[in-house]
Structure formats: structure tokens, C-alpha cells
Amino acid sequence: RIVTARALSFILQQLQLLKHWKSDFLVGVHSGVKIMSRKAINSIVDKFRSGELNLLVATKVGEEGLDIQTCCLVIRFDLPENVASFIQSRGRARMPRSEYAFLVDSGNEKELDIIAGFEKDEFRMNMEIADRTSSETHSIPVERIFTVDSSGASVTAAYSISLLHQYCSKLPHDEFFDPRPNFFYFDDLGGTVCQITLPSNAPIHQIVSTPHLSMEAAKRDACLKAIEELYKLGALNDCLLPRKNDAETEKVLGSSDSDECEDDRSRGELHEMRVPSAFRQSWKNEQKTVRLNSYYIKFCPTPEDRVYKKFGLFIMSPLPMEAEKLELDLHLAHGRSVLTKFRPFGVVEFNKDEIRMAENFQEMFLRVILDRLEFVSKFVELGAESRTNTSTFYLLLPVILKEYDDVMKVDVMKVDWETVKRCLCSPVFRHPEDTLNKKVTPLDNHLQLANGYRSVRDVENSLVYVPHTKFFYCVTNIIYEKNGFSLCKDSDTSSYVDHFNDK
Structure with a gap:
């Protein structure tokens, strides 16, 4: 808009047909490289007020603050953003019987309806001001504050949002797990309700606000409730700050000279990252063939309005019997949920090439899910980082499920190698030399x-x-x-x- 104002003013100055119009442009003081000094702005406004200029091309800076009694016409190239902008810009035309015009596309009923809506809002505002008496009072809602009695530390509902994000960022995580709180909003009889789902390794999983008139108010209420609960559970100290990280906690727990009380130790263990034993056994030392226990992951979505790709879990050690019967609800965005079930399918053999391909595929789709915003180049290299330092060993791979094989007389699950190869051959993850x-x-x-x-x-x-x-x-x-x-x-x-x- 700044460039447009400059260019339009220059064009008007050059047109002989409009030589009787003396024009100039007006932009803000903080307009980046196209900055205009305060002195220059005042000079142009004075010229316009005196009549030396009779046409002013201005950006949004001209909406308010200009009191020029001789101005009789205001033309807007863009629609106002709100009713306040509508009223402010029209107020620049001070002369009696002045005009206020908009440039809209011919036949654009939507823009005409917006303008009509602004006029109605302005009329209602004027009626409200005319009817209002000095005896009327308006209650301003008081913002909730949570205070720790022992230390005096306090947090407001507004600041509790950033504090909750800070707490979650301190939870143990790795390159494939981003511990962020997720916010969901639902309509209730009393207004909008905010539901927060915290990371799985947080001491609380879910917080629900009371109904509020706006989403922001519901979010603040839910976040303040979460902070209160985290403090009660010992996850936040008396200064309402996250407790020491895992590394510091492990150092304290491993020292015989530590004078930490038992309560502090239990709080530290609350956030310890635990790896199930079935996921710890590595296949790196296997010579030629790797034999992995396989499990089909069955997805039962609610609502059933989309198809989920079939996936299987492959690990060295078998899962405990109770894990095979585990049913887990995965809560997704927009109120969706997926009931997840495990079904054992015996042992599957992988050769070295298949293991390498499977590892690259898993790295690829985890990058797709978690690191997509970090893709700044046309090629993302896979397998560049050593996997020898990892503490978990598992594979999540797309599978093809044949529920009854006529030859084998049993249900069969196979790795969908066609999908794996296709994805790995995609330009984003294929090395440029492979295409030369x-x-x-x-x-x-x-x-x-x-x-x-x-x-x-x-x-x-x-x-x-x-x-x-x-x-x-x-x-x-x-x-x-x-x-x-x-x-x-x-x-x-x-x-x-x-x-x-x-x-």
C-alpha cells in the first residue's frame, strides 16, 4: 500500500488531463525503507489544509488525526477492516454535505453487504450513545489470579498460557516427540469450553475449563486450572517454575551425599522417561537375517469418515500378554479420536537391506510428521545421523493385511514394500545423485x-x-x-x- 500510494500520487502529478489537481502522498512514520519523517508529514498536511494541495493519497495513517475543515470527499480503495475504521475514515471529510465513497467490484454483493453492515452498526452505536445516561454502570470482569501462600508467587490467567507452554517444553523429549499442550474448543449451554490435552508424560492428562463467552477466556481459565493442578502435584515449585530437568534429577538420585527428601525424589521420578523392555533390545548385532515380532495396529476411528493406512509394529522381544490386549484411545485434532488395538502376527524375517530400508522409511515419515517446518532445502538426507545412540528399537511400517489366505489357511500380514520404496523414491528424500x-x-x-x-x-x-x-x-x-x-x-x-x- 505504501508503494501504491507513492506510485499513484506520481501518476496523478504527471497526467496533463488532471493538472489542476495538486497531489501528494502520505504514509506512516514507521514504514520501513519507505519511511516518511514526522516533519514531512506535518508539511504535507499543512499544504493540504491551506489549499496548496487539493488531493491527498494516503495509507491507513490518514484514517484518524487529520482535522481539515475544507475536505469534502473521502474515497476508499480498500474496505474498512471494522466499523471503527469505517467511522474514522469518513470523519476526515469535515465539510458540510461532504461525500464518502468506496471502490468495489461491479456486482460484488458481498462487499456491498459489508458496507451496509457497517452503516447499521454505526447507526446502532449512535442510538446507544444517545440513549445512554450517566447513571449507568458497567461491570468489568476481574482476571483470576493463582497465588502460592508460602512464597507469594502468583500467576494471572493471561500469563498462565505461556507458563503452561514453558512447563511442557521442559518435559523429557527426543527428536520424534514434541511435548506441546493441545487445545480443543466445544460449545456448551453457558458458552465456549476449552479442553487441554497435555503430553503423555505430564502428571495430568486433561483439563477442562468452565463455559465462557469467548474462546480466549476459556483458554485462560483452562490454563490457570492446569497450573494450579501441576503445583498441587509438585510439578511446579513454590515460585511456580518447572522443577529440575531429568539430567539434574538423575544426578541427585545417584548421589549418596544427597540430602533431598523422599518427597522431592518422588517428584523427580514423576517425569522420568521410561522405555519398555520390549523396545530396548537391538537388532544391530544380528548377522544376516533379523527376526522381529510383528503386531498389526488396528485403527477404529470416530467418526468413520476417512480411511487410515494399515500399519504394523515390529520389535525384537515379544510384548507382554497384557500389552497384546491393550486398547488405547488416540485423541486427534477437531475432536476426532481413534481406538487403537494390537493383534499379534508372529515372527517376520528381514534381511539387512530391508532393515536399512525400513529404518530410512521410519525416519522419513517421522520427519514428515514432526519436522516439516524445518524443510528449507529441496533434499532431506536420511540415515545421516548414527542410530547407535538410540535407546529404543522398533519399526512402524505400512502393511498389507489379507484376512484369510486360502493357501496358508490363516490371516496374513505382509510389509507393504511397494509403498515404502515409493515414498523413499520421492524427490524430497531421494539423493540428487540418484537422479543424475x-x-x-x-x-x-x-x-x-x-x-x-x-x-x-x-x-x-x-x-x-x-x-x-x-x-x-x-x-x-x-x-x-x-x-x-x-x-x-x-x-x-x-x-x-x-x-x-x-x-
Whole structure:
């Protein structure tokens, strides 16, 4: 808008047809590289007030503070953001019988309805001011505060949000686990309710607020409740700060000279990262063939409006009998949940190449889930970091489930190696050297992409990363009837090429 104001003012000054208009531009003091000094602003306003200038092209800075009695016309190029902006900008036209105009697209009923809505809001505000008497009082809600009696430390409902995030960030975590609180909102008879789901290694799992008129008020109430509960459980000290991290706790627990009381030790153990014994046994020392116990992970979603990919868990040691019967509710975004069940499928053999491929796939999809915002290059290398220091050994792989095999007379679960290979061959995770000098043979069906020709076989069922949306997509099939110059479905005039160039 700053550049537009400068350019429009310059064009108006150069047009001979409008030479009787003496124009200039007005932008804010803090307008970055296009900064305008306060002295220059005052000079332009004085010229406009005196009549030396009779046309002023201004950004939002001109909405308020300009009291020029001779101004008779205000034209807005953009719609006001709210009713306050609508009233403020119209108030710049001080002259009696002045006019207030908007530039809108011809036939755009939506913009006309917005303007009509602003006019109605202004009328209601004027009626409210006219009817209001000095005897009326308005109650201002008092913000809740939690105070620790012993130390005097206190936290307001507003600050409790950042304090809760700080506490969760101090919980034990690794590169594949980001301990953040998740917020969900639901409508209730008394207003909006906020539900917080804390990380699994926090001492409390869920907090629900009381109903409030706004989502922000409900969020503050829930966060303050969480802080109170964490303090009562000893997760926060008397200064309402997270207690010592795991490393410091382990050092204290391992020292015979420690004078820590038993209560402090139990609080430290509250946050200890525990690894089940079944996940500790490594397959690194196996010579040729690795034999892993397999478990099918059955997903039962609520609501059942989408299909979840079948996955299997593979580990060296068998799970305990009670774990095989475990049912776990996974709470997802937007109020969704998935009931997860385990089903044992015996022992599966992997050779060294398959193990390496499986490890790379697992690293890939965990990066897709957790590290997508860190993708700044076109290629993400897999297997670069040594896995010898890890304390857990398991594989989560896509599987194909055949519920009854006519030959073997039993249910069969196999690793979906086709999906694994396709994902690993995606451009995001494939090493650039693997694609050098790779020619498309005449017998191949191929696509002409922005960066050259690619075989259809390399594109279908592959994983692609879209930087402008920061999402991953799996290419399931190719629509041969369309190309880059076909009309974009989100636009009536531009092609896909134009649409994505704009992105």
C-alpha cells in the first residue's frame, strides 16, 4: 500500500488531463525503507489544509488525526477492516454535505453487504450513545489470579498460557516427540469450553475449563486450572517454575551425599522417561537375517469418515500378554479420536537391506510428521545421523493385511514394500545423485514437469512436499486430460501455471 500510494500520487502529478489537481502522498512514520519523517508529514498536511494541495493519497495513517475543515470527499480503495475504521475514515471529510465513497467490484454483493453492515452498526452505536445516561454502570470482569501462600508467587490467567507452554517444553523429549499442550474448543449451554490435552508424560492428562463467552477466556481459565493442578502435584515449585530437568534429577538420585527428601525424589521420578523392555533390545548385532515380532495396529476411528493406512509394529522381544490386549484411545485434532488395538502376527524375517530400508522409511515419515517446518532445502538426507545412540528399537511400517489366505489357511500380514520404496523414491528424500543422468526411455510414459521429464512410474504413489502450504501429499494417480495450462479449479480465469506462480 505504501508503494501504491507513492506510485499513484506520481501518476496523478504527471497526467496533463488532471493538472489542476495538486497531489501528494502520505504514509506512516514507521514504514520501513519507505519511511516518511514526522516533519514531512506535518508539511504535507499543512499544504493540504491551506489549499496548496487539493488531493491527498494516503495509507491507513490518514484514517484518524487529520482535522481539515475544507475536505469534502473521502474515497476508499480498500474496505474498512471494522466499523471503527469505517467511522474514522469518513470523519476526515469535515465539510458540510461532504461525500464518502468506496471502490468495489461491479456486482460484488458481498462487499456491498459489508458496507451496509457497517452503516447499521454505526447507526446502532449512535442510538446507544444517545440513549445512554450517566447513571449507568458497567461491570468489568476481574482476571483470576493463582497465588502460592508460602512464597507469594502468583500467576494471572493471561500469563498462565505461556507458563503452561514453558512447563511442557521442559518435559523429557527426543527428536520424534514434541511435548506441546493441545487445545480443543466445544460449545456448551453457558458458552465456549476449552479442553487441554497435555503430553503423555505430564502428571495430568486433561483439563477442562468452565463455559465462557469467548474462546480466549476459556483458554485462560483452562490454563490457570492446569497450573494450579501441576503445583498441587509438585510439578511446579513454590515460585511456580518447572522443577529440575531429568539430567539434574538423575544426578541427585545417584548421589549418596544427597540430602533431598523422599518427597522431592518422588517428584523427580514423576517425569522420568521410561522405555519398555520390549523396545530396548537391538537388532544391530544380528548377522544376516533379523527376526522381529510383528503386531498389526488396528485403527477404529470416530467418526468413520476417512480411511487410515494399515500399519504394523515390529520389535525384537515379544510384548507382554497384557500389552497384546491393550486398547488405547488416540485423541486427534477437531475432536476426532481413534481406538487403537494390537493383534499379534508372529515372527517376520528381514534381511539387512530391508532393515536399512525400513529404518530410512521410519525416519522419513517421522520427519514428515514432526519436522516439516524445518524443510528449507529441496533434499532431506536420511540415515545421516548414527542410530547407535538410540535407546529404543522398533519399526512402524505400512502393511498389507489379507484376512484369510486360502493357501496358508490363516490371516496374513505382509510389509507393504511397494509403498515404502515409493515414498523413499520421492524427490524430497531421494539423493540428487540418484537422479543424475537418468534418461526416460521412449517406452516409458512420461510427464514434462517444470524441472524436466519424469517417468510416470516415478511420480505415481510418490510423496511430494509443497513449500507454500507446508504439507505433504501422496500422488495417487495422474489426470491425463489436464496440464499446467488448464483452467485452475480455484479460479475462473487463471491456469494452474499462473495460480502456482502466484503462490
